Amino acid sequence: MRFLLPFLAGIFAAAGSYAQTDMVLKKKTLGDSILLPTRELILPDPFNGEKALEALFPGRHYNLSKTYKNEMVNWSCPTCKAVKYPDANDDEVLPFPYKNGVATRLMNVMDFSDSSGMQYKVISFNHSEFEEDGFQTSRFTGGLLGLAKFVKTDAGWKLRMYAPAIKAYGSFSQSPTPTPLLIGQEQYAFVLKHSNGPGGGPFYSTLYLIAGINGTYQQIMVAFATEKTGGDPEEGDLSKWTSTYSVPVSDKKYFRDILITTKGEYDIANLDGFPVEAANQLKKQRKAGKFVMVQRYVYKGKGYELQPGIQVKVN
Numbered sequence: 678m679r680f681l682l683p684f685l686a687g688i689f690a691a692a693g694s695y696a697q698t699d700m701v702l703k704k705k706t707l708g709d710s711i712l713l714p715t716r717e718l719i720l721p722d723p724f725n726g727e728k729a730l731e732a733l734f735p736g737r738h739y740n741l742s743k744t745y746k747n748e749m750v751n752w753s754c755p756t757c758k759a760v761k762y763p764d765a766n767d768d769e770v771l772p773f774p775y776k777n778g779v780a781t782r783l784m785n786v787m788d789f790s791d792s793s794g795m796q797y798k799v800i801s802f803n804h805s806e807f808e809e810d811g812f813q814t815s816r817f818t819g820g821l822l823g824l825a826k827f828v829k830t831d832a833g834w835k836l837r838m839y840a841p842a843i844k845a846y847g848s849f850s851q852s853p854t855p856t857p858l859l860i861g862q863e864q865y866a867f868v869l870k871h872s873n874g875p876g877g878g879p880f881y882s883t884l885y886l887i888a889g890i891n892g893t894y895q896q897i898m899v900a901f902a903t904e905k906t907g908g909d910p911e912e913g914d915l916s917k918w919t920s921t922y923s924v925p926v927s928d929k930k931y932f933r934d935i936l937i938t939t940k941g942e943y944d945i946a947n948l949d950g951f952p953v954e955a956a957n958q959l960k961k962q963r964k965a966g967k968f969v970m971v972q973r974y975v976y977k978g979k980g981y982e983l984q985p986g987i988q989v990k991v992n
Contacts, residue, residue: 778807819845
């Protein structure tokens with residue numbers, strides 16, 4: 678099922694793009710080695726995220742930033758084997774690398790260090806289809822996320838783990854920026870909040886968790902409807918909520934349990950978005966009120982799974 682995305686976001690994104698430039702952008706043809714997860718790369722110190730991105734994808738670099746950040750590397754790879762990566766919007770996706778070329782943008786640089794003093798940098802980047810004007814206006818398409826981890830050595834910053842493409846999230850060809858989450862002893866994963874919903878609401882958010890497994894990065898958890906906003910009270914849509922997440926300290930060395938605590942207002946006339954177990958509990962309460970719900974996710978070998986016994990309290 679396709680969910681429509683918030684209309685205003687499209688207006689702002691398109692307006693910013695149209696204000697950028699009249700320049701016709703170009704792209705550079707690259708070899709298929711750029712997508713090898715085992716490629717070797719060492720960068721000089723101090724670490725620079727944009728330079729790291731250009732080293733991974735040495736295409737044509739443009740900085741169109743005026744009213745908002747719009748810096749990219751444009752490239753194509755006719756010899757690369759194109760693969761269809763899933764999109765959180767469940768829409769049809771184009772094989773990557775895209776036939777018309779790719780625009781790759783740096784999202785953020787995350788800093789880490791371990792108990793031995795070893796320093797790491799993880800960069801996140803966003804792929805979208807190449808556009809000669811630098812636009813990102815594909816409303817029903819997420820931005821294809823990639824991650825690269827570098828470790829500091831005497832020779833420089835060495836590429837340690839590389840996933841050039843994982844999955845598409847967000848809208849308007851723009852992935853949400855990942856944020857780090859400590860899920861084990863010196864073990865970090867990355868959280869993305871993907872928001873969606875029909876025009877005028879309600880808008881739902883889903884949390885996704887990415888982590889390094891078997892030498893690459895991949896999605897290991899999805900928590901649906903962790904936020905709901907924008908419902909129309911005149912149409913009886915009175916339920917709304919927000920969530921926080923935490924990783925309690927435990928004796929698990931890696932992949933500790935994750936708790937998602939959701940607080941908000943419910944109305945038994947509209948319980949869309951609630952887990953079935955929680956909805957059944959709310960149906961036994963008074964017609965409407967405030968609630969707190971706690972969901973526990975436990976790692977089960979290939980990923981996190983929601984556990985039965987969801988706690989729901991009303992007041």
